Amino acid sequence: MKYIFVVFCLLIVQKSAAQVEKRLDSLLKSSVGRNEPGIALYIENNGRVIYNKGFGIVEDESLKQLKPNTNFRLASVSKQFTAMCILLLEQDKKLSIDDPISRYFPELPKSVSDKISIRQLITHNSGIIDYEEVMDNSILKPLLDIDVLNILSKQEKTYFKPGTEFRYSNSAYALLALIVERVSGQSFPEFMKERIFKPLKMKNSMVYEAIAQIPNRSFGFARDKNENIYPNDQSLTSAIQGDGGVYTSLNEYKKWTHALWDNTLIDLPIVLKRLNSPIKELTNSYYGPGWFYFENANPALFHSGSTCGFSTYSINIPSQKISIVYFSNIAGNSEPFKKILEILKSEGIENPADVFTLHQLTR
Secondary structure: OHHHHHHHHHHHHHHHHHHHHHHHHHHHHHHOOOOOEOEEEEEEEOOEEEEEEEEOEOOOOOOOEOOOOOEEEOHHHHHHHHHHHHHHHHHOOOOOOOOEHHHOOOOOOHHHHOOOEHHHHHOOOOOOOOHHHHOOOOOOOOOOHHHHHHHHOOOOOOOOOOOOOOOOOHHHHHHHHHHHHHHHOOOHHHHHHHHHHOOOOOOOOEEOOOOOOOOOEOOOEEEOOOOOEEEOOOOOOOOOOOOOOEEEOHHHHHHHHHHHHOOOOOOHHHHHHHOOEEOOOOOOEEEOOOOEEEOOOOOEEEEEEEOOOOEEEEEEEHHHOEEEEEEEOEOOOOHHHHHHHHHHHHOOOOOOOOHHHHHHHOO
């Protein structure tokens, strides 16, 4: 009788998974036009993969189709990788997250850098000026992380006293990438490859470099005011690595997710307790090492990414082994993701509330 019950339960699970797959197939097919860029979606529930597909094209010349092994630019979802690099260097005892950044950046005004710690860069409460607000938009050459430092070297104030408020900052993560380089003696892409991608067997993942060939690469697109889609892969800030330069696929991001669940590189629960800043706009919400998260019975991690040609979302609930990963090679393509969450909620798969409120805090 016990075995009959187990088989019965497995049949129910399989039927439910098939129903979820059918509903998601229908949604994504209706969301992606013929021979248009599109969406790749990965869902794992209780450690079981229930969806892993791509719809749409990689680029508009070959009409090659998006697949689970297609590499997307992660945009700000990259920040969790940048933060991990810093944590690995601290694990190596080569720095402390409580070090003032003046130790690494003599170029910055000491009135600013002496008051800001690495910790505050990671958790977005440094108050450091956003480079996008003060950069010269008339220049034609793409900006690099070192250019961000040069821009900030001329800023002698912060938005607020460091450590007192939360303000999302791309500047902070560009500086973190430069700290990785100055402490390790390697380029940021080299360090990421050696310490994260190689150990996790993410062999086709990489940090963007203009001179590098990206395997299985998807190219970015956007919509004009009439909803017509056009190529839009690069911008003036696309070459900045620390705040959004990672390329990876659904298949390889899964390896990253499992490494977080298994504490392969660091002990994630300990780090989340040790390294976070509260977000006043939302109850029980924090920013930790490259993740927004809700502190409740089942902490839910979330991050979004948006660039000129890509939209990315990642939800991760470690205690339940739930991962929802959405990569799109169309800028601002959030509506299908909202509908995906509605389907999953109706099918009993938990997702964190207010993720789009958190998403607005990153803009």
